[in-house]
Structures are given as structure tokens and as C-alpha cells.
Amino acid sequence: MKEYKVEKWKMGLNKNGERLEATLNEFAKQGWQVIHIAENSATVVFERNKNR
Template sequence: MKEYKVTTWKMGLSNNNRRLEDTLNEYAKQGWQVLHIAEHSARIVFERDKNR
């Protein structure tokens, strides 16, 4: 069984790429994988196995 997490990425004035990379890496450490990044709404959908 899978579980999902949806988060909204908030762009700032500087270091956007670095902050996004840090955020993605932090979720990856928790077992989440990016399923989809919505281009215009800045939503990121993550997926992982529920019984991990």
C-alpha cells in the first residue's frame, strides 16, 4: 500500500534551487519519492510505501 504527501513549494527571493534541493533531500531521507511537481501551482506530490 502507498501513502502520499502533498506540499506547496514557496519560492523566495534567493537560493530557490538550493532550498528546493534541501527540501527534496529531507523528504527523501524519510523515504518519500517525488511523484509529481506541478509547474504552475508549485505543488509537490510525494509517495512512499506505507508499510516500510
């Protein structure tokens, strides 16, 4: 079974790429994988196996 997480990305004026990379790496350590990034709404959708 899969579980999903939806995160709103808070855009800032400085170091957006670095902050996004750090955030994605932190979620990856918890087993999450990005399945969709919506640019217009700055939303990132993650997925992982629930029974891990």
C-alpha cells in the same frame, strides 16, 4: 499500500534551487519519492510505502 504527501513550495527571491534541493533531500531521507511537480501551482507530490 502507498501513502502520499502534497507540499506547496514557497517560492522566494533567493536560492530557490538550493532550498528546493535541500527540501527534496530531507523528504528522501524519510522514504518519500517525488512523483509529480506542478510548476504552475508550485506543488510537489510525494509517495512512499506505508508499511515500511
